Amino acid sequence: MADRFAIVPGYKRxxxxxxxxxxxxxxxxxxDKGHLIAAWSSGFLPITLSFDDGECYSLQADYFGGTLLNGRMSPIDCNERQVASEALPPSPAGGSGLAFIDSAWSYAAWSDKQxxxxxxxxxxxxxxxxxxxxxMATIAIMAMNGPDYPGGNVTLVGRVDGRLTVVTLEVGY
Known part of the structure; x- marks a missing residue:
């Protein structure tokens, strides 16, 4: 899985x-009855997953020693959706072919379908x-920055080789 994620060459801050x-x-x-239609969180975990059959689940995991373990899902009420209040992030140059997916904690996800x-x-x-x-073909992003360093955790929800996958990353910027 690690080989699917890479810092953009030349990135410096x-x-x-x-x-x-x-x-x-x-x-x-x-x-067969339930396909993911949305995902959200106020941080990077827990995540609410909403399916087209009207069911919602909370995905939780234990963060221990720098790794998420013991992932588990439990049914929850679908009416507790968090409303995004972030301003639109800076956009790429016109004609880039990138499509905005969503943003969280000022990180923004953009789809490059090509x-x-x-x-x-x-x-x-x-x-x-x-x-x-x-x-990966991402449909949602969640994040939370560390309080005292330039980084945090970013969670992407999408498809890896056609399979619905939730990936949480430690990110430094």
Whole structure:
């Protein structure tokens, strides 16, 4: 899984070159009756997964020693959706072919369908600044920055080789 995520070549922010590391990945089994239509969180976990059959589940995991373990899902009420209140992030140059997916904690996810990947931009910038790429078809992004360092956790929900997957990354910018 780790080979699907990479810092954009040449990324710099001051002295930082950034880093991205997979700390947890969970494959979610869809049923014939239920396919994912949305996902959200106020941080990077727990995540609410909403399916087209009207069911919602909370995905939780234990963060221990820098790794997410014991992923588990439990049914929850679908009426507790968090409403995004972020301003639109800086956009790429016109004609880039990138489509905006969503943003969280100032990170923004952009779909590059031609290349078959997702580009995630660095938070707190005044211009479009790609931080890392993900070789997955992403439908949602969640994040939470660390309180005392330039980084945090970013969770992407999407498809890896056609399978619904939730991936949480440790990211430095």
């Amino acid at each position: 001051g002295a930082s070159t950034g880093h991205v590391k997979v700390v947890g990945a969970f494959e979610i089994q869809e049923t 290349a078959g990947m997702t580009i995630v931009t660095a938070p707190y910038t005044d211009s479009f600044k790609p931080l890392f790429t993900a070789k």
